[in-house]
Structures are given as structure tokens and as C-alpha cells.
Amino acid sequence: MNDGKKRDTRRGGDELVFMALGGLGEIGMNVYLYGFGPERGRKWLMVDLGITFPGENEPGADVVLPDLRFIQAERNALAGLVLTHAHEDHIGAVVELWPTLQCPIYATPFTAGMVRSKLGEYGKNLKLPITEVPLGGRCNVGPFDVEFVTLAHSIPEPSGLAIRTPAGTVFHTGDWKLDATPLVGAPPDEAKLKALGEEGVLAMICDSTNAMREGRSPSETDVAKSLAKIISNAPRRVAVTTFASNVARVKAVADAAHAAGRHLIVAGRALHRIIQVATDTGYLPENFTYFDQQRFKDMPADKVVVMCTGSQGEPRAAMARVAEDQHPDIGLDKGDLAIFSSRTIPGNEKDVGKVQNALARRGVDIITDNEALVHVTGHPRRDELRDMYAWVKPTIAVPMHGEARHLKEHARLALESGAKETFILTDGEVLKLWPDSAQRIDEAPVGRLYRDGNLIVPDADGPVRARRKLSFAGIAVVAMTVSRRGEILGEPEVALEGVPLVDAEGDDMHEIVLDCIDGTLRSIPGKRRGDIELVKDAVYRAVRSGIQQAWGKKPIVKVLISVVDARS
Numbered sequence: 001m002n003d004g005k006k007r008d009t010r011r012g013g014d015e016l017v018f019m020a021l022g023g024l025g026e027i028g029m030n031v032y033l034y035g036f037g038p039e040r041g042r043k044w045l046m047v048d049l050g051i052t053f054p055g056e057n058e059p060g061a062d063v064v065l066p067d068l069r070f071i072q073a074e075r076n077a078l079a080g081l082v083l084t085h086a087h088e089d090h091i092g093a094v095v096e097l098w099p100t101l102q103c104p105i106y107a108t109p110f111t112a113g114m115v116r117s118k119l120g121e122y123g124k125n126l127k128l129p130i131t132e133v134p135l136g137g138r139c140n141v142g143p144f145d146v147e148f149v150t151l152a153h154s155i156p157e158p159s160g161l162a163i164r165t166p167a168g169t170v171f172h173t174g175d176w177k178l179d180a181t182p183l184v185g186a187p188p189d190e191a192k193l194k195a196l197g198e199e200g201v202l203a204m205i206c207d208s209t210n211a212m213r214e215g216r217s218p219s220e221t222d223v224a225k226s227l228a229k230i231i232s233n234a235p236r237r238v239a240v241t242t243f244a245s246n247v248a249r250v251k252a253v254a255d256a257a258h259a260a261g262r263h264l265i266v267a268g269r270a271l272h273r274i275i276q277v278a279t280d281t282g283y284l285p286e287n288f289t290y291f292d293q294q295r296f297k298d299m300p301a302d303k304v305v306v307m308c309t310g311s312q313g314e315p316r317a318a319m320a321r322v323a324e325d326q327h328p329d330i331g332l333d334k335g336d337l338a339i340f341s342s343r344t345i346p347g348n349e350k351d352v353g354k355v356q357n358a359l360a361r362r363g364v365d366i367i368t369d370n371e372a373l374v375h376v377t378g379h380p381r382r383d384e385l386r387d388m389y390a391w392v393k394p395t396i397a398v399p400m401h402g403e404a405r406h407l408k409e410h411a412r413l414a415l416e417s418g419a420k421e422t423f424i425l426t427d428g429e430v431l432k433l434w435p436d437s438a439q440r441i442d443e444a445p446v447g448r449l450y451r452d453g454n455l456i457v458p459d460a461d462g463p464v465r466a467r468r469k470l471s472f473a474g475i476a477v478v479a480m481t482v483s484r485r486g487e488i489l490g491e492p493e494v495a496l497e498g499v500p501l502v503d504a505e506g507d508d509m510h511e512i513v514l515d516c517i518d519g520t521l522r523s524i525p526g527k528r529r530g531d532i533e534l535v536k537d538a539v540y541r542a543v544r545s546g547i548q549q550a551w552g553k554k555p556i557v558k559v560l561i562s563v564v565d566a567r568s
């Protein structure tokens with residue numbers, strides 16, 4: 001790393017740097033690194049290790065994981081991983097990628113509980129060295145003195161991190177909002193945020209998700225009241241689907257059911273898992289009771305509330321199966337009510353629409369956050385961001401957790417709110433925060449990996465990219481047998497997948513391909529036919545261009561040639 005200028009050599013050339021290996025320019029797959037020390041001897045602190053979900057261009061991939069090769073190469077200098085909260089975009093890659101890092105992990109009790117419960121789910125026999133830090137607690141991770149600061153969000157125990165170093169303090173917000181009545185857990189620790197501002201904060205790395213929305217987000221308690229009213233007025237069965245990790249919402253639905261004299265039924269593994277962890281850690285009462293889904297059929301229509309997984313239209317989750325009348329225990333009919341207590345994450349609109357249409361066809365009434373206050377965001381809108389800047393008063397602002405447009409709007413707001421400087425970074429860009437003026441000094445390798453079945457595979461030259469190509473233009477496979485002397489034995493075999501069967505004139509595509517092969521083989525002089533690579537390449541080109549002429553598109557083409565010792 002060298003920016004061409006002579007570096008400050010006070011303190012033996014110590015520097016404080018920040019970078020993201022995921023989470024800048026997209027909402028998801030959050031992995032942030034802080035480095036302290038001289039350029040060739042930095043100690044690293046990792047904050048969060050999340051996943052994201054594949055888009056339509058990533059066919060067949062289950063989950064997208066960050067490429068950690070930069071920090072894997074420096075793993076002996078990685079002092080620890082601190083987790084801000086238990087959402088998948090912050091902890092989802094821990095179980096799969098921690099074995100490549102082998103560092104200590106620090107998390108508050110609920111977050112730690114969620115990571116451990118994932119271990120059980122994957123059946124992994126891993127012992128993760130998690131140190132539980134109490135809410136608002138403090139831990140030393142290498143040269144970093146990390147203090148947890150309680151905030152509000154859509155899951156218990158969201159924690160900002162005040163990271164103190166000899167270079168000064170950085171405040172890493174994690175995901176947060178302001179909510180004086182969060183329904184579950186303590187409200188944000190405004191006093192500590194103000195105290196940090198008084199102490200002096202060099203830089204704030206802050207959530208940008210809602211930086212384009214004016215105003216303040218409503219409270220979780222407002223949603224609970226609204227749900228209670230809707231459920232108490234419902235004439236028949238009520239099904240509610242929400243993000244399983246939102247414990248406050250789970251409690252709101254349970255309270256609403258109770259107040260309306262209804263029984264609560266819970267359907268879906270992710271909900272059972274979170275209820276277990278939330279009960280163990282005191283966020284739900286120990287006597288939190290609900291009925292198994294098998295009891296549904298015994299309950300009168302006006303005496304039941306079913307809480308279901310599947311708010312994003314996931315086809316295998318409870319809500320989709322209920323909507324399609326495929327659920328073994330739970331069914332909804334005309335006049336029943338389905339509440340989507342959630343927001344549709346961009347990219348999931350079709351899946352959610354499919355579930356809602358199936359419900360509508362069954363005569364089920366539907367309430368979403370368009371019709372009533374049945375959901376609130378977990379991220380700060382602009383007035384909340386302004387409060388945070390007024391309290392923490394950072395010199396440097398680095399927007400994170402957002403797409404480019406969110407980061408840009410956030411940076412502008414930060415400058416208006418008193419920050420002296422902002423940096424809109426991309427994943428991999430290394431920002432030196434201290435000493436002297438802050439500046440980009442380097443770029444680290446970053447990328448995406450996929451969980452693909454049982455394997456983790458790369459993006460570049462990987463199978464997911466190949467499937468993207470296959471999905472666009474299919475594949476043509478040619479198999480031939482030749483003798484050592486270059487004679488073609490028998491007829492070539494052709495298999496086409498995802499390629500039209502006939503062309504515009506009605507000619508058979510197989511025949512077209514066979515004619516191409518035949519013409520090409522005849523054009524190769526006899527003595528050159530022994531050169532298998534030449535034959536292969538000629539057939540490949542002929543088939544590709546032949547199909548392109550007929551179809552207007554080029555499929556993937558594979559030519560397989562086996563060579564045999566033939567008697568002639």
C-alpha cells in the first residue's frame with residue numbers, strides 16, 4: 001500500500017483504516033473491517049459477517065456469501081469478529097466462513113443465541129468461541145476497545161459499536177432506528193450517544209437504508225396497537241405473516257390474539273427457532289404459550305390467530321402452502337383474513353404477489369402495509385439520522401448499508417448535519433481515517449461466493465454463471481467417435497437442450513446441426529483429420545454458427561470426441 005506520499009511516521013507509522021468486504025452499494029452481505037497499526041503490521045477487527053440472497057441472475061444459488069480472501073490471507077492478524085445484531089445480512093455467513101478465520105467472536109446474548117441455533121439447524125459440529133458481552137458492555141479486541149451501545153431495530157439487541165483506538169473513536173452504528181417504545185428490549189441509549197459526541201468521534205459509519213425517506217419511522221408499539229385493533233375486529237380466522245426474526249412483532253401478534261380471546265398457533269420452523277431463543281434470553285415471557293398447528297382444525301374460526309412464516313412469498317414457507325391449500329394442518333376460507341405484517345423486499349414482488357393472488361382466489365381478505373399500519377421499518381429515516389449526527393457529531397461520515405443512491409443521499413445529509421467530510425466507498429476500497437487527512441489509499445480484493453447445494457463455489461468462472469448462460473440460450477452437445485487415423489466411426493450424436501426444435505422454415509434443428517457437422521468434416525482434408533483438437537474446434541465453430549443462422553442465438557456448444565483403435 002502506497003499513496004506516493006511519505007507517510008507520517010509518528011507512533012511508528014500507525015494508521016487507522018476502514019473498509020468493507022460487503023455491504024456498500026447493496027443492502028446485504030455486511031462485512032466491515034477496521035485496521036490499526038503500521039501498514040505492514042495491522043491488527044484487524046471484523047464487524048459482522050452476513051449473507052445476501054441471490055437475484056434472478058444467479059440461478060440455482062441458495063445463498064450469496066462474501067469472498068473473504070483478503071482477510072483470510074491476514075487471518076493471524078484478525079483479532080476478532082464483533083456482531084452488531086442477529087439478522088442474516090449480518091450473521092448469516094458466520095457458520096460457513098468462521099472455519100476459514102478461526103478468530104474469537106463477540107456478541108450480545110440474543111445474537112449469540114441466534115448464531116448457536118443456526119449451528120444446530122445446519123447440524124454442524126462446530127465449537128464457535130463466542131464471548132457474550134452484556135448489553136451496553138465493553139470488550140477489548142486486539143488494539144480496539146469496543147463498547148456496545150444499545151439502539152432500536154427490528155430484532156432484539158441491535159448494538160452500535162463505539163470503537164476506541166489510539167487514533168480516536170469510530171462509531172459503527174450497525175442497523176438502527178430511534179424508537180422510544182420498542183415493545184421488546186430497551187429504547188436507544190441516547191445518553192451514551194450524546195456522551196460519545198462530547199468525548200469526540202473521529203468517524204461515524206452509519207446505516208443508509210432509509211436515507212431517502214423524510215421524517216421519522218413510527219414505533220413498534222404503534223404497529224402493535226394497530227394489529228390489536230384489526231385482529232379484535234376480524235370476524236373469522238386471522239393469519240399473520242411477518243419476518244420471523246422480529247420478536248417484537250411476534251409479541252404484538254400474541255398479545256393481540258390474547259386480548260381478542262383467541263388462541264395463537266405458530267407455523268414455520270424459523271418462528272419456532274426465534275421463539276425459543278427469545279424465551280431463553282428473556283425477550284418473551286417464559287410462559288409464552290402457543291398451540292401446535294395440528295390443533296388448528298379443532299378451533300372455532302373466531303377463536304384463532306395463526307402466525308406463519310413466508311412474508312416474502314417463499315414457496316416452501318407456511319403462508320405460501322396455506323395460500324395454495326397445500327398445508328397439512330392449516331387452511332383459510334372465504335371471509336378469513338391474512339395480514340402481511342412486513343415489507344416486500346425488492347426482488348420478491350412476484351413471489352409475494354403469487355401468494356396474495358392465491359389467497360384472493362380463495363376469498364381471503366388481505367391487509368398489507370399499504371392498507372394499515374401493520375409494519376414499520378427498522379432503519380432510520382432522515383430526521384432520525386439528523387438526531388444521530390447532532391448527538392455523535394462525527395468529523396468524518398461514511399455511509400454504509402445502502403445502494404449507491406442511498407449512500408449518496410446519506411452523504412449529503414451528513415454534511416448538512418455537521419460532518420466535515422464524507423466518503424462514499426465501494427466494497428474493497430481502503431479508507432485511511434488517521435493520521436492526517438482521511439483518504440482512499442488502496443483496494444482489497446472482494447467478491448461473491450455461492451452456497452450451491454452442499455458446496456461453496458466461486459462467482460467468476462463458477463457454475464452459477466454457467467447456468468445464467470444456459471438459461472439464456474441453452475446447450476448443444478455433439479458426440480463423435482473417430483479412429484486414430486481420423487476416420488469418423490458411425491454417426492455423430494447431437495443433443496439439444498433449451499434450443500428450439502425447428503427453425504422458421506420448419507426445418508428440424510437436429511438435422512441442421514448434423515448437416516453442419518457433415519459439411520465441416522468433409523471440408524477437412526483427410527490427413528488433417530487425425531488432429532483431434534482441430535476437428536473439435538472446427539465442429540464447435542460450425543455448430544455454433546449453424547444454430548445462430550437458424551435461430552439468431554448462440555447456445556453453449558460442447559463437442560465430445562472419443563478416439564478408438566478401429567480395425568478397418
Ligand SMILES: [Zn+2]
Nearest residue numbers: 085087153175
Ligand atoms: Zn438488521
Ligand SMILES: [Zn+2]
Nearest residue numbers: 087089090175
Ligand atoms: Zn442489515
